[in-house]
Amino acid sequence: MTTMPRSLDDLLNQADDLAARFEAYEPTAGDLGTVDPVTALRLAALRRAEAERELAYVVERARKQSLAWQQIGAAIGTTGEAARQKYTRVSEGRLGRHIQERKGRRVTESSAEPRVRQPAPPSA
Known part of the structure; x- marks a missing residue:
């Protein structure tokens, strides 16, 4: 068991010891099960x-080289339509609506003109 350092020299010596142990550590196959479940979830996420970022980048490059959505979908294990829906860049109009909604405005589907939300009346 490691004792808590009592002086600056003890603290520095302990830090050096921990750094050396960290540098010398070689993981084994059995170590995988020792990872905290929350940490494992975060690492997986x-x-x-x-992987999603890389896939989006590669899909964009494939489209620039005129690869059909059907081919892209087949390569990534889905339909061409599903790939198109997921990886098509957001158009200017949709992006504009999204930004306006995030700023507290609501845009109707039939109109590109934003309607400003009215604040709720103050309660008495």
Whole structure:
């Protein structure tokens, strides 16, 4: 068991010892089960997000090289229509509506003109 350092020298020595142990550590196959479940979930979510970013980049490059949505969908295990819906860049109009809604305005589907939301009347 490690004792708490009592002086600056003890603290620095303990830090050096921990750094050396960290640098010398070689993970084994059995170590995977020792990861905290929340940490494992966060790591998996991070890897998924990185994979999605890479996939979006590659799909964009494929489209620039005139690859059909059907081919892209088949390559990533879905239909061409599903790939198109997921990876098509947001058009200017849709992006504009999204930004306006985020700023507290509401845009109707039939009109590009924003309607300002009226604040609720103050309660008495």
